[in-house]
Amino acid sequence: MTASTAATANGTTSSAGNAPAQADRTINFRIKRCDGPGKPSRWETFAVPVGRGANVISCLQQIAARPVTTEGTRTTPVVWDANCLEEVCGACTMVINGKVRQSCSALIDTIAPREGDTVSLEPMTKFPIIRDLWVDRARIFDNLKRVKAWVPIDGTYALGPGPRESADSQTTRYILSTCMTCGCCMEACPQFLIAENEHEWETAFIGAQAISQARLFNMHGTGKQLKGDRLDALMGPGGITDCGNAQNCVQVCPKEIPLTESIGVIGRAATVHAIASWFSGR
Ligand code: SF4
Ligand code: SF4
Ligand code: FES
Structure with a gap:
């Protein structure tokens, strides 16, 4: 399952482009982007309002709904893979702040607890890239x-x-x-x-x-x-x-x-x- 269907399954965002109801701070996501196999990589940064209980997937859903960088540039939605959303399928694995782990169980309160904190997201490097954070x-x-x-x-x-x-x-x-x-x-x-x-x-x-x-x-x-x-x-x-x-x-x-x-x-x-x-x- 890719980004678009994950957004529907989780339902942690209130509606397309809206911040979570109880957002109490804004954090930055620095994401390594790649448009496909053999294509060059680039970094893009997105500011995301978050509240208690948010995870990396729910933040990616917000970015997918409004793919605008911190420089104000409209870009393509970030692509990732996910399925179970409860650390059972392994599909959402990526490198988060330099450590490989599942994005569905990566809680923002733990990895970026303060206003203005930055979270870096990269695809795993040992598997062929499909697009952005999604690998084969x-x-x-x-x-x-x-x-x-x-x-x-x-x-x-x-x-x-x-x-x-x-x-x-x-x-x-x-x-x-x-x-x-x-x-x-x-x-x-x-x-x-x-x-x-x-x-x-x-x-x-x-x-x-x-x-x-x-x-x-x-x-x-x-x-x-x-x-x-x-x-x-x-x-x-x-x-x-x-x-x-x-x-x-x-x-x-x-x-x-x-x-x-x-x-x-x-x-x-x-x-x-x-x-x-x-x-x-x-
Ligand atoms: S780290 Fe390796 S052994 Fe552990 S669950 Fe993932 S694939 Fe299985
Ligand atoms: S070399 Fe062997 S022990 Fe070391 S990380 Fe790989 S599988 Fe594990
Ligand atoms: S979506 Fe299945 S482990 Fe994260």
Whole structure:
């Protein structure tokens, strides 16, 4: 969902171009703009009246309704992506005041509490730009395909009850399953480099998120059928050995997923898998 539909879904602005009813201060948004792939970037600044409880998305909605810069120049509405508006889908991720995070949960009272404060907004840099703050996160989903991050279920007939899951396994898997493919961990990772197309994605470092999801599905009673395939993929180009252990990923994950623990678990599993493969002559 892009800017125009987000404005309707949230409804936090009273009407097009109007300030929120209880605006008590004006803050500035310095936004990195780009008209499309391959186009040059530029900065534009907008003054936005805000009240208690405003978030970055509601301010972007105001800017979309009245796209006039602080110099008085009328410009195009800023484009961004959003969907759930409750930090679940990951679509609204951007770099806010230099830190990658979700714009729907970025409260203005926290990041710009005083009159005249400035908030900077930039798109993530590790994914191809679509326009302004909107990037193409398809790379994340392609990386999940590289590690077969799914439970294989063949056929439409009744399969009967699956294998029993222990409470400990469920507890561990639950936190891993809260990943919202937002891209924060990849944006912050020094080893995860910009790659523009699917051909480059195939061999570039896969990132902590896909490694952690491989762990999630390897622990699943049915999902573990593909464990060997996942470990083979993670032992290949762009796999786990490309991780430099800088640990930026775990520090920025909004869901506090233990990403470096997952990297350690998968690293040990890959070693065991490699030895087993060597002995079995595979
Ligand atoms: S530990 Fe460092 S290099 Fe490895 S995935 Fe996390 S941020 Fe990237
Ligand atoms: S692991 Fe965390 S930071 Fe990375 S994509 Fe998932 S939720 Fe986002
Ligand atoms: S809109 Fe879904 S996480 Fe922000």
